[in-house]
Amino acid sequence: GAVVSQHPSRVICKSGTSVKIECRSLDFQATTMFWYRQFPKQSLMLMATSNEGSKATYEQGVEKDKFLINHASLTLSTLTVTSAHPEDSSFYICSVWGEYEQYFGPGTRLTVT
């Protein structure tokens, strides 16, 4: 199956700064990647669909100007959390579709102080 990596695994930033999270599909060319967010003891919530070479599609309630997604190649999608606030602290996970299932990255723990 597809191997998906994320970097960094953990990041702490100050309120008001921006943070970039990378998602790489290591052995699979992905025209579409997905970004999820998981708050403690809650479900995974789809934030947006990242499309290679075009604009991302955001789910209802997700601010596209705050969560910038760039999918510049078939193996890399980035999520930038702009002007981060403490309420943005969460676990961010990306995924790609394989043949029968979505493969998830290991996640990035973002803490905004």
Place this chain on the structure above:
Amino acid sequence: DQQVKQNSPSLSVQEGRISILNCDYTNSMFDYFLWYKKYPAEGPTFLISISSIKDKNEDGRFTVFLNKSAKHLSLHIVPSQPGDSAVYFCAASALDDYKLSFGAGTTVTVRA
């Protein structure tokens, strides 16, 4: 609006016994269902899936049952092992839609 529901937040089972996790969905367009296992601070890992043309799929100790008329699926783990202790998520997608909708998860604890 939660389209996939896992109403049991936790389940405790003795090692060697059967674990049964339940999942209900409301969207009649869902036709593909997956179960994922997740440890804290890690991404979910795929366990087993089932399409709507089947009512059962088995893979080793894991079996998923689908009841389309009731919009209900379940995951059976037998025998349960201590390494099965994790959070289990049910997910669903509709035909030609690549998005997955997840349930809230069930935390399984297998007692030795």
